[in-house]
Amino acid sequence: MENYLIYVGVAIATILLPGPAVMLTLNNSIQRGILKSLAGILGIALAILLVAIISATSLGIVLASSAIAFNIIKIVGAAYLIYLGIKMFRSEATNNDLFKEQEGSFFKCFMEGFLVSVSNPKAVIFFMSIFPQFIDLTQEYTPQFILLAVTFSFLVIVIHTIYAVSASFAKSKLSSQNGSSLLNKISGGVFVSFGVGLAASSK
Secondary structure (H helix, E strand, O other), X not given: OOOHHHHHHHHHHHHHOOOHHHHHHHHHHHHHOHHHHHHHHHXXXXXXXXXXXXXXXXXXXXXXXXXXXXXXXXXXXXXXXXXXXXXXHHOOOOOOOOHHHOOOOHHHHHHXXXXXXXXXXXXHHHHHHHHHHHOOOXXXXXXXXXXXXXXXXXXXXXXXXXXXXXXXXXXXXXXXXXXXXXXXXXXXXXXXXXXXXXXXXXX
16 A cells, blocks of 8 residues: 555544534533543544445445435434534533533443444545545455554544643633633534534535
8 A cells, every 4th residue: 555644644634624523522622521522532433433334335335326315314414413513502601610520421422422423424425435546456455444444543533632632721711601601602503503514515
């Protein structure tokens, strides 16, 4: 795989782009703390790995070619993003004493991360269009696919952890009643916007 380093660069650039998963990581880090944000990151990474596997199977071809299947998953994903957005928007502001104890178990944070990533059908299209460009047809397919998929998931963990750690430094500025309320409303509005954008988009 002569173009592996190029693939890593493409993957890093893709993961760095702000999206629902990045926003969830930032919000978890500030509202729930580093450890719970890591649970969400693991959920995101596992979902990405699953999506990559789906993209390499016949199911990925069905999603890419069937408008009905694509739209069903797209609507479900959009509805979930909008649900999260409304939930965040309506969350009450926390005070300093309770700021570090926001609701949400590790499993809940993990599942939120997993569902945000796995419910986006565009991820399947992305992997189906990107992976073939970095596969050497003269070599065995499976080891190359595993390397590309695991690399992407690993980079998700690394980059999102950097996002989470960076966001944690802003916690002190957002731990006031007004700061927390503003963060909830901004995060909620962004998630609703992502949901509406996904629902209105085409392939």
